Amino acid sequence: MDDRGLRACAEHAQSIGVTLLAENIDYPPVRPLMGRGTQCRDICQAVDSPAFRLIYDAGCSLAVNEDPLATLQVMAPYLAHVHVKNSRLLKQGEQAERYLAQTPTRPT
Numbered sequence: 001m002d003d004r005g006l007r008a009c010a011e012h013a014q015s016i017g018v019t020l021l022a023e024n025i026d027y028p029p030v031r032p033l034m035g036r037g038t039q040c041r042d043i044c045q046a047v048d049s050p051a052f053r054l055i056y057d058a059g060c061s062l063a064v065n066e067d068p069l070a071t072l073q074v075m076a077p078y079l080a081h082v083h084v085k086n087s088r089l090l091k092q093g094e095q096a097e098r099y100l101a102q103t104p105t106r107p108t
Contacts, residue, residue: 003046014051021080023055024071035064037071044078053080066085 006020013020024040034040042056044054056075061068 003043006043006047006052007049010047010049010052014049018051019080020052021050021055023057023083024060024064024075025057026060035060037061037066037074041074041078054078055083057079057083057085059083059085 006048010020022040022043024034024037026035034043037056044052046055056072056079058068058072061071071095
């Protein structure tokens with residue numbers, strides 16, 4: 001991995017008082033780079049800047065078949081933000097809808 005671009009961005013961010021954040025996200029174009037907690041940690045180690053930190057997303061851990069708590073431990077030294085979610089993997093054949101808890105129930 002060539003981390004020179006990220007390192008240069010982090011140096012500039014630090015000079016203007018900004019912190020760059022990257023997430024452990026299961027998005028196909030970034031999977032080879034940032035899908036797993038260890039990959040995120042490795043990038044932070046390579047960039048080696050307090051201006052480049054991580055966002056931990058438990059849901060993303062599940063999407064790449066990682067244990068969310070183990071992933072949290074791996075990423076913890078570099079965390080600046082955590083997405084707290086109530087999520088789980090669906091059982092085979094189970095359907096789910098996305099909804100907001102505060103959405104009122106409609107009468108049937």
